[in-house]
Amino acid sequence: MSLIKRVVLDVLKPHQPNALEFAGVIADRHSGCRVKVMVTEVDEKTETTVVTIESNDIPYQAIVDTITGLGASIHSIDEVEVSSTPQPEA
Amino acid sequence: MFRQLRFLFQLTHAHTIARRYFVTNGFDGALTMLGLTMGFYSSDSVATPVIISACLGAAIALTVSGLASAYVSELAERKKELKELEQAVVGDLENTAHGRAARWVPILIAVVNGFSPLLMALLIMTPLWLSEAGISLPLTALECTIVTAFLSLFMLGALLGTVSGQFWLWSGLRTLIIALITAGIVLLLGR
Numbered sequence: 252m253s254l255i256k257r258v259v260l261d262v263l264k265p266h267q268p269n270a271l272e273f274a275g276v277i278a279d280r281h282s283g284c285r286v287k288v289m290v291t292e293v294d295e296k297t298e299t300t301v302v303t304i305e306s307n308d309i310p311y312q313a314i315v316d317t318i319t320g321l322g323a324s325i326h327s328i329d330e331v332e333v334s335s336t337p338q339p340e341a
Numbered sequence: 342m343f344r345q346l347r348f349l350f351q352l353t354h355a356h357t358i359a360r361r362y363f364v365t366n367g368f369d370g371a372l373t374m375l376g377l378t379m380g381f382y383s384s385d386s387v388a389t390p391v392i393i394s395a396c397l398g399a400a401i402a403l404t405v406s407g408l409a410s411a412y413v414s415e416l417a418e419r420k421k422e423l424k425e426l427e428q429a430v431v432g433d434l435e436n437t438a439h440g441r442a443a444r445w446v447p448i449l450i451a452v453v454n455g456f457s458p459l460l461m462a463l464l465i466m467t468p469l470w471l472s473e474a475g476i477s478l479p480l481t482a483l484e485c486t487i488v489t490a491f492l493s494l495f496m497l498g499a500l501l502g503t504v505s506g507q508f509w510l511w512s513g514l515r516t517l518i519i520a521l522i523t524a525g526i527v528l529l530l531g532r
Binding site for chain 1 (some may be wrong): 352354431432436437439
């Protein structure tokens with residue numbers, strides 16, 4: 252079984268909530284996750300962001316639900332770091 | 342739930358709209374009560390229960406008007422904004438925070454818009470109810486009600502002043518002057 256340690260997502264989000272509130276909501280709902288949001292492009296109603304999430308075990312689907320629940324859409328997974336859990340000795 | 346509603350309010354900047362509606366419609370309610378009570382004051386003596394009924398009727402009408410008008414107009418605006426946002430993100434936002442905001446914020450704004458004149462009216466009518474309850478007042482019930490109306494309008498102005506960063510006293514005096522002009526016109530026309 253593998254654990255997701257780090258994931259970098261290309262996310263298109265509305266202006267509200269702003270990047271600070273957006274990151275805060277993700278971090279509040281998923282304890283143990285470090286969230287970084289970098290705004291790369293801004294247009295009239297939306298902004299393109301790079302969202303980096305780090306944790307010992309990222310609950311990926313729950314995070315996707317949180318992001319889409321905030322009105323954002325995930326365009327792509329740009330980077331991912333996964334580690335396997337050590338197998339118990341027989 | 343309160344935290345969720347506050348989040349939806351912040352998402353749509355609806356707290357600024359709600360504050361504006363609270364003051365505007367609160368002002369409407371207070372000035373309506375002032376006009377009514379000044380009208381009664383300038384006519385032959387009217388029984389207190391009649392004044393209470395008339396004021397309550399006007400307050401209820403203002404409440405229903407505020408609720409309905411704000412809900413209809415805010416709902417239309419929120420739906421339009423949601424549709425434009427959906428086009429921008431190329432997706433359905435019905436089940437997101439924005440969709441929930443489009444459904445709930447008009448209700449909350451309507452409640453503020455509808456109940457602010459009612460709140461002001463009930464506050465201003467307090468001396469009338471106290472008089473009916475047999476509590477003695479420093480002036481007649483109607484005069485105390487008129488004074489309460491002036492005070493309420495001053496307080497609304499002072500609140501506006503603190504919100505806009507102006508000195509609360511000048512802002513309060515400005516709305517008090519508006520109230521005095523209104524009272525003067527009603528007295529003039531009543532004679």
